[in-house]
Amino acid sequence: MTLSEQTPASSEKAPQATSPSLSIPASPDHLGLLRAMVRAAADHHGLSMDALADLVLAVDEAATTLITAARPTSTLLCSFDTATDPSRLRIILTATTSAPIDTSTSSFGWLVLQTLVDDLTLEQRPATTAPEDWSVTMTLEKDLQARS
Numbered sequence: 791m792t793l794s795e796q797t798p799a800s801s802e803k804a805p806q807a808t809s810p811s812l813s814i815p816a817s818p819d820h821l822g823l824l825r826a827m828v829r830a831a832a833d834h835h836g837l838s839m840d841a842l843a844d845l846v847l848a849v850d851e852a853a854t855t856l857i858t859a860a861r862p863t864s865t866l867l868c869s870f871d872t873a874t875d876p877s878r879l880r881i882i883l884t885a886t887t888s889a890p891i892d893t894s895t896s897s898f899g900w901l902v903l904q905t906l907v908d909d910l911t912l913e914q915r916p917a918t919t920a921p922e923d924w925s926v927t928m929t930l931e932k933d934l935q936a937r938s
Contacts, residue, residue: 811869816860816885824853824868828881831870835879835934845932848906849881851899852928856885861923877934878908884927890914891926908933 812827814820828849832842849868856866864886871880891914903910909931917923 813867816857816864816866844906859887860885878931881930887924
């Protein structure tokens with residue numbers, strides 16, 4: 791498992807913002823660590839307790855969906871982004887699967903995710919590492935609101 795901070799490339803020498811990320815084995819055994827990282831990131835951005843709980847639950851559901859379909863030896867990468875839209879916290883979850891995830895936008899799990907976050911996207915494309923693999927990314931966005 792790795793924890794890193796990604797620094798956006800820039801030609802300027804000024805200090806730059808960092809985006810934390812976490813790479814864990816794609817296994818349910820590591821969901822607790824992922825939830826803790828999401829709590830810390832969300833708390834750092836001042837989400838209300840309700841919004842924080844919703845986001846943790848949503849990430850847990852999305853990660854479980856990816857882990858269920860992930861290759862046995864693959865990793866789950868979770869990264870955080872506020873640089874794209876400073877009024878929103880984006881959480882990007884990526885895993886390598888053996889096939890596209892069969893999700894229906896009318897499934898119960900998808901409806902739960904849509905209820906818990908402000909925006910939800912699913913991207914699936916053939917992986918560059920092996921022709922039979924797929925790179926699947928779920929992006930969850932939550933509006934950053936003042937703590938109440």
